Amino acid sequence: MNEQQRKEMSQIKEVSSSDKKSSGNGNLNRLKQMGSDDLINKYFQTTYEPPNLKKAKKRRREEVQIHYDYSVPEDMENVGKGKKFLIRTYGCQMNEHDTEVMAGLLTDMGYESTDDTKEADIILLNTCAIRENAENKVFGEIGHLKPLKTENPGVILGVCGCMSQEESVVNRILKKHPFIDMIFGTHNIHRLPQLLKEAMFGKEMVVEVWSKEGDIIENLPKVRKGSTKAWVNIMYGCDKFCTYCIVPYTRGKERSRLPQDIIQEVRHLAAQGYKEVTLLGQNVNAYGKDLKDMQYGLGDLMDEIRKIDIPRVRFTTSHPRDFDDRLIEVLAKGGNLLDHIHLPVQSGSSEVLRVMARRYTREEYLKLVKKIRTAMPNATLTTDIIVGFPNETDEQFEETLSLMEEVGFESAYTFIYSPREGTPAARWEDNIPMEKKKERLQRLNKLVNKQSAEAMQEYKGQTVKVLVEGESKKNPDILAGYTERNKLVNFAGPKSVIGEIVEVKIIEAKTWSLDGEMVEKAVEVK
Structure with missing residues (x-):
């Protein structure tokens, strides 16, 4: 260690051992007065x-x-x-x-x-x-x-x-x-x-901030947002390591809660009067893979939860690679298991999917969709799509558009690719000009809007069950809620039906929402 290094370490030790000032940045201010950003960096590395x-x-x-x-x-x-x-x-x-x-x-x-x-x-x-x-x-x-x-x-x-x-x-x-x-x-x-x-x-x-994942703490208190719909964590983390995604690094490895703890929580929510639960996980249908000495997956869990007296059960977010036949078999039983499935595809090109490390091809994704449609002919599918991934060609983007049409997605979350520091893709040249990315996104969104509007038109004249969540954001005199297939419905009705499931006849279909008239006060759903 040379004289300069000894001097720097002496300054760092002096500041680190001193009393901190009330604003929480006293030490940092002292270091700024002492010298360079390099010294500040070294302080952070020691503390x-x-x-x-x-x-x-x-x-x-x-x-x-x-x-x-x-x-x-x-x-x-x-x-x-x-x-x-x-x-x-x-x-x-x-x-x-x-x-x-x-x-x-x-x-x-x-x-x-x-x-x-x-x-x-x-x-x-x-x-x-x-x-x-x-x-x-x-x-x-x-x-x-x-x-x-x-x-x-x-x-x-x-x-x-x-x-x-x-x-x-x-x-x-x-x-x-x-x-x-x-x-x-x-x-x-x-x-x-x-x-x-x-x-x-x-x-x-x-x-x-721990690099090591934490344990599972089961009895943490919660203040839930509302008393109608609830989220239930069934697992934490992700092991997929898609090349563009930071989640496996920030959320850690996959850790599943025990089935009995999840089932107990859902039963408790049902007893409190909740009408809908959504099972959560970064890769929710990988649930159970890490449970030792258990052959138990998401399908098995859903099969038990469908017997609980709660009207609606959803799950998110799925990875196509882990969407197995057992899960499809259980979802097809219906009841409180809803057939609205969010199934992120990210790209319609097998080559782009390979570079993304999604570990399935376009053909395998379409095969999965066919299985779902065969078991649940009326299933609603939605997805996530990224445009402008490094080296994505015009032809590969066209494959995404054609997949969008072939599957018939009724909605999609669409994104322009942006590199996340720490991921493999961030080291690659982001070589698609922003103007080109925006053009692709605009074309994709135009198709998404078209397919959403067409799907909504199918509801005109139908009577649907709506879980009423509250007043419309745009008009306090109008109520708003969602159908079993996650379509937003606005209608006039008494405030007393908030939190209930009511029947609404659809009179007008828009691109992203439906307008209707309540035809019955409330429907008891068993």
Whole structure:
């Protein structure tokens, strides 16, 4: 070690061992006064272990412990009395469900929820790492929160969720946004009370992001959004490693909950009067593959859940490679198992699918669709599609359009490819001009809209069962809800039917919604 290195390490040790200042960025400010960004980088390297995406890819199977004894630490039980929290959620249903858990933990500590940032004593940003646009939104929001922190230094600001599992994101927050008080990942949400305690009383930035996946904590409290529809996690993580996707790195390896714990949760929701549950997983139909000494998959789980007295059961998100015959056989039994299936294809070109590491071909996907249609002739299929993947040719994009038509998808989530740092595809040249990507997306969306409008027209004059969720966002005098096949229906009716399943006759079909008239007060569904 030369003299300069000795000097730098001495400065780092001096700052690391000193008392931290109340705003949580005292040490960082001292280092800025001392010298360069390089010194700051070295400080970060000595004070926290960042998430490591390379290690995540090399992970090995380790036994996952299941815990049933969770409780909020005694010294944190009443810390939130008279205080409020706000959680902003970005991304998928899994993030929404994580927010329900964090809201449950904060409520158990005495906090109350608020939608007003000026009222909040704690503000958490539950982030998504899937798209660049989602990341930009989060950093924009972080920038908007800085004046609030300046005005009220006592407010606790936290960044959590999938973005927090990315090394580059953590480094960016540490360097550029030192007013943030907490950074924690997806595997340690159950440690929110302890992390909050450190942030409140330690008066320093708290960074706890694990590269190793966490155990399964079964009895975490939840504050569910509404009392009609509920999400139920059945597994965590993903082992597919599609070349464009960051999820296997941020969410970790596949870990399945035990069937009896899931079934108990669904039964409890049914007893509380919920009308619909959605079974969640990053790769939901890989459920059970990691359960030792059990030949038990999603089809077996659904076969047991269909016997529970709850009107509607859905699941998301599926990977075509794991959509097996047993699951199709069980779904075909109908009842409360709905035949709306979201089946992401991503591309209609076998060559693009190969480069994406999707591990199926166009022909195999179409074969699966045929199996589903044979077992469930009226099944509604929706999908996800990426355009502008590196090296995608015009001919390969045309294959995507033809697949869209051949399957007859009634809706699709469509995206322009954007590289995610840490994924294999991010190392490749992003060689499709943005103008070309936008043109392809426009053409694809035109076809998606056409097929959606045609599918909606089929409902005109029909009477459908609608689970009423509440008032329409556009008109408080109109109610809104969804059919069994996930079609949005707007109609006039009494507020008393919110949370019920009613029959509605469709009088007008639009591209993305249906207008109707309620023909019966409520239908009891067994």
